[in-house]
Amino acid sequence: MKILSFLLKPFVLIGMGGVVAGLILALGFSKGLAYTNSTEFCISCHEMQSTVYQEYKETEHFQNHSGVQTQCADCHVPKEFMPKMVRKVMAVNDLYHHLLGTLDTQEKFEAKRGLLAQRVWNYMEETDSRECRSCHSWSAxxxxxxxxxxxxxxxxxxxxxxxxxxxxxxxxxxxxxxxxx
Incomplete structure (x- = not known):
């Protein structure tokens, strides 16, 4: 009976509610992060579906003799938590331009391809191709x-x-x- 009366005290109920809410938020964050790292999410914008995804499907990173298939995030999103969060915040720019329709046609995409590629290349140079090295290392x-x-x-x-x-x-x-x- 003492345990029940203790568990029904407001501060205990609030604390337990906070723990449950925290667990739900953590689970939601984890699931959301996993989904936004999926190729399915990346190609949900038609501009990605009709351009870079079609190109990627023709490469060894998509289909190869070993059966290992990379996902968009394997090359474009860091594995470590803080760099990953920075990249996710930077991706808001992609969402903004998707909503504006900046790249919503093949012609618009091709007109920006060089700029977009150069941004990715600069990022990869700045990080010593960190995402490539998740799979490819000199030592291996x-x-x-x-x-x-x-x-x-x-x-x-x-x-x-x-x-x-x-x-x-x-x-x-x-x-x-x-x-x-």
Missing amino acids: MDLEEQGRSAKRKHLRAQKKGETCIDCHKGVAHELPVDDEI
């Missing part, structure tokens, strides 16, 4: 299994401290024409 590369040209270029890139994007622009999406950049 077996250079002896690579072709002669790839082996030579990877050795040189390693020595020079180059990052993935220095050589691998256009690996998942079409390159912009030179006059767009």
